[in-house]
Amino acid sequence: MGVIQDWKINIACADSLVRKRPIFAAWHITYRCNLQCKFCSFWKNEVDLKREFTVKDFEESSKKLTKLGVRVVNLAGGEPFVRKDLPDIVRAFTSDHIVIINSNGSMINRENARAIWEAGTDVMNISLDFYSKEKHDFYRGKGVYEKALNAIELLKQTRLRKTQKIAMQAILSAENYNEFEELVKLAEKLEVEFTFNPYRPGEHEVDLGMKDYDLSMLYDLKKKYKYFKATSYALDRTVEFVKNGYSPNCGMGKYMIALDPYGNIGPCEARLELLAGNIREFESDKILSKLNKIHSENSCSSCLTRERSEVEPLYHFGGWEWMKNLFDVRKG
Ligand SMILES: C[S@@+](CC[C@H](N)C(=O)[O-])C[C@H]1O[C@@H](n2cnc3c(N)ncnc32)[C@H](O)[C@@H]1O
Numbered sequence: 001m002g003v004i005q006d007w008k009i010n011i012a013c014a015d016s017l018v019r020k021r022p023i024f025a026a027w028h029i030t031y032r033c034n035l036q037c038k039f040c041s042f043w044k045n046e047v048d049l050k051r052e053f054t055v056k057d058f059e060e061s062s063k064k065l066t067k068l069g070v071r072v073v074n075l076a077g078g079e080p081f082v083r084k085d086l087p088d089i090v091r092a093f094t095s096d097h098i099v100i101i102n103s104n105g106s107m108i109n110r111e112n113a114r115a116i117w118e119a120g121t122d123v124m125n126i127s128l129d130f131y132s133k134e135k136h137d138f139y140r141g142k143g144v145y146e147k148a149l150n151a152i153e154l155l156k157q158t159r160l161r162k163t164q165k166i167a168m169q170a171i172l173s174a175e176n177y178n179e180f181e182e183l184v185k186l187a188e189k190l191e192v193e194f195t196f197n198p199y200r201p202g203e204h205e206v207d208l209g210m211k212d213y214d215l216s217m218l219y220d221l222k223k224k225y226k227y228f229k230a231t232s233y234a235l236d237r238t239v240e241f242v243k244n245g246y247s248p249n250c251g252m253g254k255y256m257i258a259l260d261p262y263g264n265i266g267p268c269e270a271r272l273e274l275l276a277g278n279i280r281e282f283e284s285d286k287i288l289s290k291l292n293k294i295h296s297e298n299s300c301s302s303c304l305t306r307e308r309s310e311v312e313p314l315y316h317f318g319g320w321e322w323m324k325n326l327f328d329v330r331k332g
């Protein structure tokens with residue numbers, strides 16, 4: 001990325017925040033996945049290969065997203081690495097957006113690791129939910145733990161600049177909160193960041209339970225470990241969420257949006273049925289006003305995604321920690 005290009009994105013981020021536009025888009029670029037994790041339902045969604053977006057579709061969409069105010073695109077799925085053209089998809093976005101990829105790590109090899117960095121990916125999140133290999137593999141599939149660690153190693157070896165971030169990302173649940181310190185220590189040892197998002201209940205094979213467990217240790221981890229990345233706002237919201245079982249004032253549609261593999265735009269990845277339009281038939285004003293309407297009528301408070309914890313505070317006081325994180329990735 002050129003310096004001017006990077007500054008252009010940072011200024012655009014600030015502009016979206018000032019104008020209160022949705023800065024963040026989670027795009028599930030495919031529902032295909034090589035795993036069937038027991039706590040996830042994304043892989044159960046309808047797969048229609050013919051309707052999945054081509055690289056050209058993504059290129060056109062990148063510009064359209066900027067008109068909504070989007071500056072950060074999080075490519076997820078399904079498993080993004082199922083798409084062999086993932087580096088080209090990343091390239092479609094990097095001149096207008098900060099690009100984050102979420103992956104289970106099991107399809108990453110040296111070649112595709114290098115390719116996604118060369119394409120300009122800013123942040124790679126690799127899922128590692130349990131310190132215990134047996135538990136991780138029980139929930140995600142045999143051998144996935146080792147593959148995730150191997151992916152982190154390959155990503156470290158192949159990245160082009162230190163500001164290209166790698167994070168180990170865990171779902172926080174009743175099943176693993178007592179392993180968090182070990183996970184953070186592992187992240188420190190590997191010199192990658194550690195981030196988390198609370199478990200979202202749903203139609204999953206197992207329920208990882210939202211029980212009223214004691215999360216005061218999260219504050220200690222933030223104090224103790226520099227690779228533990230969570231804003232104070234995120235910690236407060238998480239503790240409240242686990243205690244009460246809900247988290248009000250969701251910024252869905254207002255501060256963040258989500259897209260499915262077929263271009264449908266909704267306010268949140270968990271509520272894509274609240275359709276605001278399709279990016280193929282794009283009219284920014286109509287979509288923005290629909291998103292605003294969905295946001296103002298919304299009473300959903302049943303989950304707290306990582307995006308929520310990180311993006312919502314940007315529009316209130318207290319979001320500076322993540323803003324700094326955002327600006328750092330395009331620092332050169
Ligand atoms: C749907 S996955 C897609 C990317 C990739 N397949 C992966 O597993 O990282 C995106 C993120 O959602 C998380 N996730 C899956 N099921 C979840 C649930 N029930 N509650 C909270 N997070 C969940 C995953 O761990 C991952 O960090």
Ligand code: SF4
Pocket residue numbers: 033034035036037040041042043077078079104140
């Ligand atoms: S969590 Fe990720 S890897 Fe696991 S089934 Fe869901 S989409 Fe696939």
